[in-house]
Amino acid sequence: MTPAEAEFFRKIDPAKIPAHVAVVMDGNGRWAKKIFLPRVMGHRAGVQTVDKIVTLASEIKIKALTLYSFSAENWNRPSAEVEALMGILKEYLMKELRKMLDNNIRFNTIGRVADLPKSAVECIEEVRESTKKNTGTVLTLALSYSGRNEIIDAVRSIARDVQNGRLGPDEITGGLMDARLDTAGLPELDLLIRTSGEERISNFLLWQSAYAEFYFTDVLWPDFTGMNFLEAIKDYQKRERRFGLSGEQTSGEIGGPGRTK
16 A cells, blocks of 8 residues: 555545445556557556555455456457457466465456366466465456346256256245355445446446445546545445435434345
8 A cells, every 4th residue: 555545545434444346447448549559558557457456455454356357248359359368367367376375365256257268267266276265355357257147147047946846936035146146155245436437337247236336437447546446435435325225214213124135
């Protein structure tokens, strides 16, 4: 944490740090275009931002950080760009493994990871296995990920159990869906950040975002700093999270039951 970040962090209530933060890391291509560089250089610059934000999230004790790294739709990009992205992914994981171990970070993925090249899958499994006993921040990369696909896969899993008599229709609950999603075991999503000025979630964590707070910024991902991240958390702490209840209930004047599903 830089001195400026440490100074700003003192303005943040440590008791209200979001447990789970997700980020749509948008703007790498536009960043590169703005300074007349190839798109791949924007992706490489974006990886440096990932390094900074992951380190900061670990330092301020965020329990889970989920990064939208490669969507299912990204397979439609030019093959050269996809190949470069897979290479950057492997480079990042091998470079950051030691830092994950030193900082007690556990590595995780969501999405149809088996769709990735074999060498990338092997690298992912190596890092996951090496960090599985770590107990600090859980870093999750969403790879070949689609929120719609995730929900479809969960519904198919439940449907098979109903068909085979292992589950009754009345036993299908929100909690059961949570358990069948890729994010099972992670804390509820509290804050979703998107960079680059776009104000949509682009098929990311659709089920999990039901009660999340959204934070949109015009900053392109390679320019996103630790201060920007802390500002998003400061803004989050100003929100009144009602989860469908009234203001009186959440303030305790009526005695609301808390989060409902």
